[in-house]
Amino acid sequence: MLVDAMNTTRSGRPALTRPDGTAPRVLVVDDDPDLAEVLTGALRYEGWEVRSAGDGAAALAAARELLPDAVVLDVMLPDTDGFAVLRRLHAVRPGVCVLFLTARDAVEDRIAGITAGGDDYVTKPFSLEEVVARLRGLLRRAGMARSREEGPRLVVGDLVMDEDAREVTRAGELIDLSPTEFELLRFLMRNPRRVLSKAQILDRVWSYDFGGRAHVVELYISYLRKKVDAGREPMIHTVRGAGYVLKPVQR
Amino acid sequence: MLVDAMNTTRSGRPALTRPDGTAPRVLVVDDDPDLAEVLTGALRYEGWEVRSAGDGAAALAAARELLPDAVVLDVMLPDTDGFAVLRRLHAVRPGVCVLFLTARDAVEDRIAGITAGGDDYVTKPFSLEEVVARLRGLLRRAGMARSREEGPRLVVGDLVMDEDAREVTRAGELIDLSPTEFELLRFLMRNPRRVLSKAQILDRVWSYDFGGRAHVVELYISYLRKKVDAGREPMIHTVRGAGYVLKPVQR
DNA sequence: CGAACCTCTGAGGCAGCTCTGAGCGACGCC
DNA sequence: GGCGTCGCTCAGAGCTGCCTCAGAGGTTCG
Numbered sequence: 249m250l251v252d253a254m255n256t257t258r259s260g261r262p263a264l265t266r267p268d269g270t271a272p273r274v275l276v277v278d279d280d281p282d283l284a285e286v287l288t289g290a291l292r293y294e295g296w297e298v299r300s301a302g303d304g305a306a307a308l309a310a311a312r313e314l315l316p317d318a319v320v321l322d323v324m325l326p327d328t329d330g331f332a333v334l335r336r337l338h339a340v341r342p343g344v345c346v347l348f349l350t351a352r353d354a355v356e357d358r359i360a361g362i363t364a365g366g367d368d369y370v371t372k373p374f375s376l377e378e379v380v381a382r383l384r385g386l387l388r389r390a391g392m393a394r395s396r397e398e399g400p401r402l403v404v405g406d407l408v409m410d411e412d413a414r415e416v417t418r419a420g421e422l423i424d425l426s427p428t429e430f431e432l433l434r435f436l437m438r439n440p441r442r443v444l445s446k447a448q449i450l451d452r453v454w455s456y457d458f459g460g461r462a463h464v465v466e467l468y469i470s471y472l473r474k475k476v477d478a479g480r481e482p483m484i485h486t487v488r489g490a491g492y493v494l495k496p497v498q499r
Numbered sequence: 500m501l502v503d504a505m506n507t508t509r510s511g512r513p514a515l516t517r518p519d520g521t522a523p524r525v526l527v528v529d530d531d532p533d534l535a536e537v538l539t540g541a542l543r544y545e546g547w548e549v550r551s552a553g554d555g556a557a558a559l560a561a562a563r564e565l566l567p568d569a570v571v572l573d574v575m576l577p578d579t580d581g582f583a584v585l586r587r588l589h590a591v592r593p594g595v596c597v598l599f600l601t602a603r604d605a606v607e608d609r610i611a612g613i614t615a616g617g618d619d620y621v622t623k624p625f626s627l628e629e630v631v632a633r634l635r636g637l638l639r640r641a642g643m644a645r646s647r648e649e650g651p652r653l654v655v656g657d658l659v660m661d662e663d664a665r666e667v668t669r670a671g672e673l674i675d676l677s678p679t680e681f682e683l684l685r686f687l688m689r690n691p692r693r694v695l696s697k698a699q700i701l702d703r704v705w706s707y708d709f710g711g712r713a714h715v716v717e718l719y720i721s722y723l724r725k726k727v728d729a730g731r732e733p734m735i736h737t738v739r740g741a742g743y744v745l746k747p748v749q750r
Numbered sequence: 751c752g753a754a755c756c757t758c759t760g761a762g763g764c765a766g767c768t769c770t771g772a773g774c775g776a777c778g779c780c
Numbered sequence: 781g782g783c784g785t786c787g788c789t790c791a792g793a794g795c796t797g798c799c800t801c802a803g804a805g806g807t808t809c810g
Binding site: 718725 | 785786788789
Binding site for chain 3: 715
C-alpha cells in the first residue's frame with residue numbers, strides 16, 4: 249500500500265533504497281509489544297519495509313522470511329541472550345547490520361566489542377529520531393544510498409548539518425549545540441518548510457518515556473534560536489497555535 | 500442516504516482513492532454515539548466509506564470486516580485502553596493510520612509515543628475541518644493520492660494554500676493568517692464557487708461545542724477580506740440571505 | 751571531589767487571538 | 781422612497797499561547 253512512501257520520505261527527500269530499487273527491509277526485535285509497535289510505526293513512516301518479532305526464535309523465523317537489511321535488536325530477550333541471536337542472525341543473513349537496544353548501565357563494554365564490526369547501538373530510553381538516524385547511517389554505509397547526494401549532510405539554506413561529525417554551521421560559521429539541541433535541529437532540518445507541532449516534536453525528539461509537558465519544546469526552540477538565528481535573518485518561525493517551522497530565508 | 504457523495508467529493512476535486520480506485524475506508528471508534536454520528540456523516544461527505552464502533556471489541560470486529568485504511572480512535576474507551584486497541588488494530592491491519600481523539604488536559608503525555616509512527620491526533624473539542632484535514636493528510640501520506648498533483652496544496656485562482664507549511668499566498672504575496680482565519684479560508688478553498696451558509700461554516704470550522712452565534716462568521720469573513728482581498732479584485736463574495744462564496748476572479 | 755555543563759521546572763510578562771457589543775451602512779421589500 | 785432587516789466594521793475586554801529568566805537537580809569530566 250505504501251507505494252508512494254517507498255520512494256520518497258515524508259519530507260520528499262530521496263529515500264534510501266536497496267540496489268534493486270526497493271525499500272530497505274528492517275526487522276524489529278523487542279519483547280515489549282508497545283515499544284515494538286512504536287518502533288515499527290516510526291520505521292514504516294520512513295518508507296521502509298518492517299516486520300517485528302517478540303523473542304529470539306520468532307526473530308530468526310522472521311529473518312529467514314524477510315531477509316532484512318538491518319535488525320533492531322533488544323539485547324535483553326525472554327528466551328535467548330541477544331548475542332546468541334546475533335550470531336545466528338549473521339548465519340541466516342550474512343552482512344546484515346544490527347542496531348542494539350540496551351539499558352544504559354548494562355554491559356556497555358560488551359556491546360562495544362560486538363559493534364566493532366560496523367554495527368551500532370543506542371541506550372534506553374532513546375528517542376525515535378536517534379534510532380532512525382542510526383539506522384539510516386547503518387543502511388547508508390551498507391550501500392543503500394540512492395545517489396551521490398544521499399549523504400550524511402543536511403542542508404537548509406545556509407544551514408548545514410554533518411550528522412556523522414555532529415557539526416553544524418550557518419553561513420560557514422560553526423555552531424556549538426548540546427545533544428538535545430542537536431537532535432531537535434536535526435528533526436527540523438529533516439522536515440524543512442513543514443510546520444511541526446509541539447506534540448510531534450516531543451514524540452520524535454524526546455525519549456518515549458518522557459512524561460514532561462510541551463513547555464520543554466518551547467524552551468529548546470528558544471535555545472536554538474539564540475544559537476542558530478543569533479543576529480541573523482531568522483530561520484526558525486513560530487506558527488501560533490500550530491507549531492514551529494524551519495525555512496531558508498527569503499522567498 | 501449520501502449515495503452520491505460516496506462517488507465524488509462535494510467540491511468536485513479529484514478525491515483521494517485507494518490504489519485500486521475505490522474510496523478510502525475509514526473506521527470511527529467513539530463511545531459517544533452523537534459524536535460518532537457527526538464524524539461518520541462528515542467523513543461520508545468526503546466520499547469515503549465509513550463504519551463506526553462504540554468500543555474496542557466492536558472496533559476490532561469491524562476492522563476485520565472493513566479492513567480500513569484509517570481509523571479515528573477515541574483514546575478513552577469504555578472497555579479497553581487506546582494503547583491495546585491500537586496494537587491489535589495494527590495486528591489485524593498492518594500499516595493502518597490512526598487519528599486519535601483526546602481530551603485537551605487529560606493524558607496528553609500518554610499520547611506522546613503512540614503517535615510516533617506518523618499517526619496523528621486532535622484534541623477535543625475539535626472542529627470537523629480539523630479532523631478531515633488531518634485524515635486527508637494521513638491518507639495522502641499513506642499513498643492514497645490519485646496522482647502526483649494530489650498534494651498538500653489548495654489552489655483557487657491566484658490564491659494558493661500550502662497546508663503543510665501553513666502558508667497562504669495570493670499572486671505570490673505571502674498572507675499571514677491566525678489559526679481561525681486559516682481554517683475558515685481552508686474551508687472556503689475546499690468549496691470554491693459554492694455558497695456556504697453561516698450555519699454550515701459554524702458547524703465545520705468552529706468546535707462542535709461552540710455556543711456562539713453566527714456573528715463571529717461575519718467578523719472572520721471581514722478579517723479574511725482585509726487580508727486576502729486587500730486592494731485586489733475580491734474573491735470572497737456575500738450572497739445576501741444565503742451565505743458566502745469564494746471564487747476566482749473573472750470568468 | 752569539585753567544576754562545568756546539561757536538562758528540566760516554575761513563574762512572570764507580553765502579545766496576539768477570539769469573541770462581545772454597538773453603531774452604521776447597504777440592500778430589498780413594500 | 782421609506783423602513784426593516786441583514787451584514788460590515790470598529791473598538792475593546794479577556795483569554796491563551798508563547799517567550800524568557802532564574803534556578804534546582806543530575807550527570808560528566810577533569
